Amino acid sequence: MKYYNSWTPIAKLDEITKGKLLLWEEDGYSLLLTQIADQIICFENVCPHLGWPLDMSAVEEGLLICPHHGFEFDLLSGACPLASELSLRYFPVRERDQYIEVQLNKVRVNGPD
Numbered sequence: 662m663k664y665y666n667s668w669t670p671i672a673k674l675d676e677i678t679k680g681k682l683l684l685w686e687e688d689g690y691s692l693l694l695t696q697i698a699d700q701i702i703c704f705e706n707v708c709p710h711l712g713w714p715l716d717m718s719a720v721e722e723g724l725l726i727c728p729h730h731g732f733e734f735d736l737l738s739g740a741c742p743l744a745s746e747l748s749l750r751y752f753p754v755r756e757r758d759q760y761i762e763v764q765l766n767k768v769r770v771n772g773p774d
């Protein structure tokens with residue numbers, strides 16, 4: 662596995678679509694990108710409930726709905742209304758030269774900012 666300690670380009674800006682999830686996998690990372698409101702977000706492709714993948718989730722009105730047991734997560738905060746101890750895990754994102762770059766060594770909970 663490579664060690665990433667700076668901004669890493671993982672997608673082109675025009676690959677990101679509101680309401681759709683874009684999966685990026687490399688070197689053991691499995692991440693999802695989407696746009697919510699005017700913000701591009703990146704989070705782990707891991708459901709905080711039982712750790713199953715989220716890439717087949719539905720996205721509806723700002724919520725991510727896990728396909729396995731139906732838990733919902735607010736995409737802007739990561740919060741799960743049914744289980745307050747659960748949260749999506751985000752990575753910092755920036756746009757640069759038509760690419761989306763992510764800091765892979767800076768995962769965090771409680772929203773993308």
Ligand code: FES
Pocket residue numbers: 708709710711712713727728729730731732
């Ligand atoms: S694994 Fe996602 S809700 Fe159970």
